[in-house]
Amino acid sequence: MASYEQLVAQLGPGTTVLLTVECQEGVVGEESALPELAVQARTSGMLANVARLVDAAHGAGVQVVHAVAERRADGRGANRNARLFRAAERLPVRQLVGTRAVRVARPIVVSEEDLVVRRLHGLSPVAGTEVDALLRNLGCRDVVVAGVSANVAVPNAVFDLVNLGYGVVVAGDAVAGVPEEYVEAVLTHSVGLVARVVRTEEICGVWEGR
Template sequence: MPVDLRDLVAPGHTALVTQECQNGVIGEPAALPQLAEIARRRMIPNAARLAAAARQAGVPVVHCVAARRPDGRGSNHNARLFMGMLKTPVPLTPGTPAVEVIPEIGVAESDVVLTRLHGLGPMGGTDLDAVLRNLGVTTIVGVGVSVNVGMLDFAFDAVNAGYQMVMPRDAVAGIPEDYAEAVLDNTLSLVATLPAASEILGAWLSSRGS
């Protein structure tokens, strides 16, 4: 049965959640410059438009950023990804610009910002689930990076926790781009709804007029 996107992302039960849309990951300077370059093409502009539209429609916006203390306490060391981040010239140190949301998306007074020190995605073992439930959320519109790991982990955790997961395919990014598209088509399509950002924008715009 076709999904009624307007009902699925209705403001009364939906939140927009950004995943690692922070200066040190996809901003200036970026710890992952190749990913940042790809994100600037479509993901960042579309995520920025969605954040602005969400605020206007009364949809809560929650930003999930990753950080790592200089001494590494509380952070993972058990995968190549984590060890590779130790070598980046842009450390994600708490309290620095590297862990701030990129200016294109920004942080409004009504937004919630959550910082994690561990894990592959924004939901496992963090405050995100509790925050969303306290906001009355049953549908998550997830944007950000990366389709390779973080957004994949986010989608699985969200579905396992009982949420409807919506991932605008042009407001996420991964490397290489053709691999990210394959993951969207062959894996994420099985657990999430994958509209274009413009479709969600249209649904929120129509909800404001109804």
């Protein structure tokens, strides 16, 4: 577990960005394309913890970036090279550009200063998107990651950020996946090898000066 002093050193407001991953209505909202994941996100407290992190970041002057996955109605430019992508095309709720499904989910509050990065392809919120360029232009050194899912997008984001040279902190109780027991396993045995995994309370404590 990272000490308070280590977290303070790593999470300075001027050099840290909070990245929320696919915390959108069509994924974790009440009308989700993935109801099992949405239920897990809500009943575990994960979504509430993401909202708390965002609020704390806003209060501390930490830049927030929301990574959203979406697709055109005609599917142009989207991947079809994996079972996951083909299955998504058949779901009753689709993450279509301009629809409610691709809005950042309540109770997360998006401020005017937040950046929303939308991607039409791939698995990663980072690779092939604007995220890296934005982080560098912001003077970012460390990234706090929260969101869904522990199965695919969150590990992708963490590994890509580490490969790009950023320090990464993962809010372990602000991440969800299915089945529930898999989340702890992937955080401990994969993500935890390259990033610090801490609790929302610890991160908010740093940003709130407690």
